[in-house]
Amino acid sequence: MNILIQLGSLLRTVTQIEGRKKLQKMVHILQEFGVPFDVSYGYHFYGPFSEQLQDSLQSFQHDGLIHETPYHQTSRFAADAKLLELLELVDATSPPAWAPFAIELNAKSPRDLEAISTLLYLEKQTGNIVGSDAVDETFEKLKPNLKELLPKAKSTLAEFRVTFSPNKLAA
Amino acid sequence: MSSSPIFHRARVFRDPVHGLIPINAKDEFLSELIDTPEFQRLHRVRQLGVASMTFPGADHSRFCHSIGVMHIASRILEVLRNRYHDSSIANLVDKHRQTILAAALLHDIGHGPFSHLMERAFKSSKDHEVRTMDMITTSKGSVSQILKRNGINPDDVRQVIDHKFPFLFLQDIVSSQLDADRMDYLIRDSHFAGVDYGVFDLEWILNCFCVGSYAEDNTDPERWRLCLDKKRGLQAAEQLILARQHMSLQVYYHKSTRRWEAVFLCLIREAARLAAENALPANTPELVVLYLKDRGRVNHEQFLFLDEPLMFTAFALWRTASKPEHQWLNKLASGFLNRSKVLERMDLQEDLPSHLETLLRENLNKAFGAENSHWELDQGEFTPYKGEDPDTKKGDPEGYEDSVLATSILLSDTTTTLRAVPVAEVSAIFKTLIDQRFRLRRLFCDPKIKIEVDRIVRDVLTSNQLVLHS
Known part of the structure; x- marks a missing residue:
């Protein structure tokens, strides 16, 4: 799936996303649940971070398709008219199956998303499931500042897996 | 011992x-x-x-x-x-x-x-x-x-x-x-x-390497970064990044190379299509068949001998394939080995913006199928320096720090005491390069579908409202 169309659908669904970190983690979590953004993620200090996504965002801002406006201590991303028009031209205006999931993710704080996104990354990289001691230990080592969020992140992720399984999102 | x-x-x-x-x-x-x-x-x-x-x-x-x-x-x-x-x-x-x-x-x-x-x-x-x-x-x-x-x-x-x-x-x-x-x-x-474009002062850069800290907590060695000596290293870093820009434009994205890359991609896609239908020429090496069927997934032992000589052997064999279903494969392999023209290059503005490129690709997909072996829309794009514009620092400090920590080149006074400085905050060249995007979009196609491709390109580039907004 084309990344511009996917980002356009995401921004159209949630209207706006506050902050780069939130956008990075939302795309990562959606991708881990099977939504094809086709961007690769590496691990950085603030958790999974995609240089490819960052680069694409800058490219789309350069073309006037996505705009970023300062908002309090962060910034807001939203789709421009030209991008919404493109979605119409390629018949991508109906809400995607993953729209409710995106809306729910957008309601979470960046720190909560960072914790969930990191858990998903560790699960994939280490082969150990979320909930195992190995993942907990690595998480606490990598993210001492998010230690208190770990139990909540694990339970939220478990709920997501029931409600928004990849099969349901593909439906 | x-x-x-x-x-x-x-x-x-x-x-x-x-x-x-x-x-x-x-x-x-x-x-x-x-x-x-x-x-x-x-x-x-x-x-x-x-x-x-x-x-x-x-x-x-x-x-x-x-x-x-x-x-x-x-x-x-x-x-x-x-x-x-x-x-x-x-x-x-x-x-x-x-x-x-x-x-x-x-x-x-x-x-x-x-x-x-x-x-x-x-x-x-x-x-x-x-x-x-x-x-x-x-x-x-x-x-x-x-x-x-x-x-x-x-x-x-x-x-x-x-x-x-x-x-x-x-x-x-x-x-x-x-x-x-x-x-x-x-x-x-x-x-x-x-060429002489990739030249920079390697010895001086090596001499300028030091350690610094951009993080608020400068006592944590895990957050220290490899930096350049603030007093000595900036010009050598500028030279290196410009060398990369010039190499990208003159060598890596050279239009002839990209044309042969397009031929190669069409050849591999055509071979993969035939492999999926068990229809590759019978003398194709077994490992190449497996590689194409599994679309790049092979095990460790197989990968050790998956190399360019093996692929060239397959191309040479495909060049002699004579069955009607191998005609396009034969033509692409012959063209690739003999460096003879196989694909037409279409006129396209090289800095075509993303939305027009996306629309063009969607329309080509609709007409001929995605990842088709008869066309390649090359979306070459690069930025010489991946950094963060210091102007975004005020708007989104955390996002700025995240991005700087992930990618920026930093200058340090060689200690971890004073906060290291991202190069774009002190160098006009780096600040300019952050916003520089080079796009080299090129479209190649089988001469047989050229008329239809021409029409699609014209429609996208001239007849929709998106163009008026561009």
Whole structure:
């Protein structure tokens, strides 16, 4: 799936996303649940971070398709008219199956998303499931500042897996 | 002496770029790693894919590049060791030196034939880093055994490649915008392509490497970064980034090379289509059939012999295929081997904006099918320097810090006491380069569908409202 169309659908669904970190983690979590953004993620200090996504965002801002406006201590991303028009031209205006999931993710704080996104990354990289001691230990080592969020992140992720399984999102 | 079954003495490589590259007896593990089938395979994978179609000398291998990267990494470690002798930085350098050298040497062992080009053919072969990491840690190969026997944890080497090594300043040596990989490939590619664009002051940059801290908490060694000496290193860094920009425009994205890449991609896609239907010419090598059927997924043992000579053997055999269903395969293989024109190049504005490129691709997909072997829309795009515009600092400080920590080149006063400075905050050249995007969009197609493709291009470029907004 084309990344511009996917980002356009995401921004159209949630209207706006506050902050780069939130956008990075939302795309990562959606991708881990099977939504094809086709961007690769590496691990950085603030958790999974995609240089490819960052680069694409800058490219789309350069073309006037996505705009970023300062908002309090962060910034807001939203789709421009030209991008919404493109979605119409390629018949991508109906809400995607993953729209409710995106809306729910957008309601979470960046720190909560960072914790969930990191858990998903560790699960994939280490082969150990979320909930195992190995993942907990690595998480606490990598993210001492998010230690208190770990139990909540694990339970939220478990709920997501029931409600928004990849099969349901593909439906 | 090591318990290795093969005894290695101190060894030296004669390298056209760096001169003599010595491997001392104390680093015998590097010799052992070089002598593995995994590393020797790199002799048979060229650094620049099909660039030698344009630059006849550019046939150098990933083998010599990897030795060069290891050499530069070794010199950076030495600079840091000498600069910070008897300090905690020197202790960290000593402790992790072997891990960093192993990562530098092995960083490319997962590259498929034709390097990055093959990654554009199959999504599943996209990430050579993932295969590199697996090849380092798997018990099936000899690499992990050699590492363990020499007291190096393969998982630590893997972490460096995966950008997860706990000490950023050491990871930066192998993976950053000033890493040993980039410094070697710019000079080496320039040398073999016969151009002078990739030249920069390597010796001075090496001399300027130091450690600094951008993080608020400057006492945490895990957050220190590899920096350049603020008083001395900026111009050399500017020179390196400009060298990269010029190499990208003059060599890596050269229009003739990109045309032959398009022919190659169409050839591989056509072969993969035939493989899926069990319809490849009967004499196609078994491993090539398997590779194409599984779209790049092959196991460790198979990958060791999946190289460019094998692919060229297949191309030569396809060139003689005579059945009607092999006509296009034959034509593409012949064109590729004989360097004769197969695809038409369409007129397209090279800096076509993303939305028009997306619309064009969607319409071509609709008309001819995605990943078709009869057309290739090349979406070449690069930025010379990946950094963060200092103007965004006020709006989104956390996002700015996140991005700076992930990518920016930093200048330090050589201590970790004063906060390091992102280069774009002090250099007009870097600040300008952040906003520079080079787009080189080109469309190639089978002459048989040219009229239809022409019509689609015209429709997209002239007859919709998006153009009016552009």
